[in-house]
Amino acid sequence: MLMNTRPADTSAAHDRVYRALRTRIMHGEMAPGQALTLRGIGKEFDVSMTPAREAVRRLVAEGALFLSSSGRVSTPELSNERIEELAALRALIEVELASRALPRAHIALIERLQTINANIAEAVAQRDAVTYIRTNLEFHRTLYLRAQAPAMLAMAETVWLQLGPTMRALYGRLRRTEPPQFHRMIIAALKAGDEPGLRLAVRSDVTQGLKMLAA
Numbered sequence: 628m629l630m631n632t633r634p635a636d637t638s639a640a641h642d643r644v645y646r647a648l649r650t651r652i653m654h655g656e657m658a659p660g661q662a663l664t665l666r667g668i669g670k671e672f673d674v675s676m677t678p679a680r681e682a683v684r685r686l687v688a689e690g691a692l693f694l695s696s697s698g699r700v701s702t703p704e705l706s707n708e709r710i711e712e713l714a715a716l717r718a719l720i721e722v723e724l725a726s727r728a729l730p731r732a733h734i735a736l737i738e739r740l741q742t743i744n745a746n747i748a749e750a751v752a753q754r755d756a757v758t759y760i761r762t763n764l765e766f767h768r769t770l771y772l773r774a775q776a777p778a779m780l781a782m783a784e785t786v787w788l789q790l791g792p793t794m795r796a797l798y799g800r801l802r803r804t805e806p807p808q809f810h811r812m813i814i815a816a817l818k819a820g821d822e823p824g825l826r827l828a829v830r831s832d833v834t835q836g837l838k839m840l841a842a
Contacts, residue, residue: 638678640672640674640675640678641674641677641678641681641682641685643672643674643678644668644672644674644678644679644682645681645682645685645686647672648663648668648682648683648686648691649686649689649691649788652686652691652692652702652788652791652792653691653760653764653784653787653788653791654757654760654761654764654791655756655757655760655791655792655794655795655798656757656791656795657702657791657792657795658702658792658795658796659702659703659704659705659792659793659795659796660701660702660703660704660792661701661702661792662699662700662701663683663692663700663701663702664700665679665680665683665700668682668683683700687700689785689788689789690703690785690788690789691703691788691789691791702791702792703789703792703793705789705790705793710790710793710837711837713786713789713790713837714833714834714837715834716782716786717783717786717833717834717837718830718833718834720779720782720783720786721767721771721783721829721830721833722826722829722830723774723776723779724770724771724774724776724779724780724783725770725771725774725813725825725826725829726774726822726825726826727773727774727775727776727779728770728771728772728773728774729817729820729822729825731773731774731775732770732773732817732820736769736770736773736817737814737817737818739769740766740769740770740810740813740814740817741814743762743765743766743769744766744806744810744811744814746758746762747759747762747763747766747806747807747810748805748806750762751805751806756795756798756799757795759798760791760794760795760798763807764787766810767783767833768780768784770813770817771783790837793837794836797836797837807832809828809829809831809832809835810832812824812827812828812831812832813825813828813829813832815828816828
């Protein structure tokens with residue numbers, strides 16, 4: 628029994644560390660180029676080196692962390708070309724998700740999006756970058772879940788993960804004073820059943836800020 632328990636415990640520890648770091652990176656809690664060490668991760672999460680190493684390896688494979696030739700682990704510092712590539716991916720994937728969600732956009736969904744948008748406005752007013760990024764992604768995820776396209780949503784989340792630290796840097800540069808204007812356009816298009824308007828609003832929302840960062 629003990630021989631079977633240890634691998635399970637290691638797997639559970641690895642998954643716990645992976646999910647915690649993944650959330651932290653996606654929500655912009657870490658700056659671009661911020662270094663991590665296996666020893667530091669192990670100490671923070673009270674795990675051995677093995678689950679810490681496995682969690683890092685998984686995040687490196689997803690593009691959420693960068694492993695240098697010298698073995699240094701850090702959050703990615705994206706080039707302008709990479710930012711533009713990821714913005715283009717967001718435009719392709721998320722516009723399609725929104726379009727697929729539109730026929731299932733009932734009033735409860737629209738009301739939920741309005742509530743989330745109010746939370747985004749509050750985060751902006753509080754100058755809370757992490758809450759802003761988290762609630763902004765919640766807005767998009769809530770809409771895209773209605774598309775019932777899990778593989779496509781998983782691809783979108785991988786892009787969000789790679790962009791997390793960059794989005795934090797973008798927030799600091801934009802110095803937002805109000806929530807994203809295109810969210811209101813997205814909600815209006817959903818209410819009207821306006822697919823062209825929805826596609827345009829989503830495309831504009833997911834690319835405008837990133838294009839500014841790459842300029």
